[in-house]
Amino acid sequence: MSIDKKLKVAIVGAGPGGLAAIIHFLRVPNVDLSVFEAARELKEIGAGIGINQNTWRHLQLMGVAEKFEQFFTRGDGTKMDVENRNGTNGKLISRRYQSTDPNTPARSRIERYKLQNALLSAVPKGLIQLNKRLTDIKEQEDGVVLIFKDGTSEGPFDLVIGADGIRSVTRSYAFPDHKLSYTGKTAYRIIIPGEAVAHIPDIPQGSCFWHTKDTHIYTNPLDNGLFEIATRAVIPDETGSKVSWGTEVPKEEVVGHYTGYCETIRKILDVPEKWLEFAIFGGPRLESVIHGGRIALLGDASHPLSGAFGAGACFAFEDAYVLSKAVDQALKNGTSIAKALKEYDEFRAPHYKALYQVLDGYARTAEEVKSLNAELSDDEFVEEIVQKGLAGNTKWIYEYDVTKVWQEKLDSALKGEDGLDKSLAPGVAAIAVTA
Ligand SMILES: Cc1cc2nc3c(=O)[nH]c(=O)nc-3n(C[C@H](O)[C@H](O)[C@H](O)COP(=O)(O)OP(=O)(O)OC[C@H]3O[C@@H](n4cnc5c(N)ncnc54)[C@H](O)[C@@H]3O)c2cc1C
Structure with a gap:
């Protein structure tokens, strides 16, 4: 693509994933961004959302973490953060205290609207077009056209990002065989x-x-x-x-x-x-979440994990980051968007594969605990499962630093250590300066 022509990017959906995609793509030069959201107004339903270490790190990366500090009074390390208890008798199984470190979230849970408002604070007013429910997609030689419930259509776009959640219309279009249950x-x-x-x-x-x-x-x-x-x-x-x-x-x-x-x-x-x-x-894991060189899914649209890890919002943030970086790199290097999408896909797929494997592992752990000692009382079973979960192998999910792993990938591409095209190298240098 020539440098004087802007890349026309459409984001469908303005949930946590779509909002993060806006924030990350606003940092990519030469992008003309359009955002379409089905809701008439942006409001979050009344429920809480977990803020883990990786979510917090990413909120800092997007420049919105400080928006949360007004809601917390960080204590001296003696304020209770989270406990696990036996539900039938109330017995304490484990307890953790609130963090005093500003590089970690003070509380592990907040209302969802606070997350949404923090993200929205970094989005220019008027960018999100509301009441635009995507109903169909048409692929043409000159780009992708989006068709909406109100009878209008928009496009053609060079790139469409499906951030339209678990019941994604973009996913149904790109992967009609994928079914939720x-x-x-x-x-x-x-x-x-x-x-x-x-x-x-x-x-x-x-x-x-x-x-x-x-x-x-x-x-x-x-x-x-x-x-x-x-x-x-x-x-x-x-x-x-x-x-x-x-x-x-x-x-x-x-x-x-x-x-x-x-x-x-x-x-x-x-x-x-x-x-x-x-x-x-x-729904089952999609091995690939890109389509036709111009459509990419992210967040729940790409992998409906149903809140299994209490970190779905952050997975969507990470997707948005990697996708924006891959596209940025393509624009800098003059390589194709289709290639950028492939890099996005190849980068994120192993991470999601590992997450799905953990889910299978949860079921196995319960079976294992049952089979190891059939005499276990219900209370002992609960204690064992919780302790196994706490000691379990999920820390890597919350410690994962997508910027670091992406940089490592670029560094090894620069050294020619993996299969990536060496033409990435100039882009790597540019990214290292602008990051
Ligand atoms: C019970 C439960 C508990 C959870 N707990 C946590 C937690 O503690 N921590 C955490 O991080 N995650 C949690 N999650 C997961 C988290 O809610 C999701 O992973 C996260 O919201 C995904 O963001 P998203 O932007 O991909 O999708 P969504 O949040 O679903 O946003 C999709 C957006 O797209 C819009 N949209 C949908 N269809 C269309 C269309 N056709 N056209 C235009 N716009 C459309 C929607 O209106 C919405 O605004 C939980 C999930 C569940 C089910």
């Missing part, structure tokens, strides 16, 4: 005023996972006097009708799943009259 698990979530549960004794002062053999419940006093409750239930879908996402359900539909929990939890669950139900869907 209900995982058999449903989450109920709600945020209520903290004073509504203040009378209940023994509520932990920080985030707490309450585990039983089959399910868990999460309680969390948020700042601004709010209190979050998130639960998981195993619910078979006999009618095949589970499609809900954020549907309001009455208390009676929720509490019955948790009668075996300790009194503290039962009292907490009894407080909200209404809950939001999230039937959890997932």
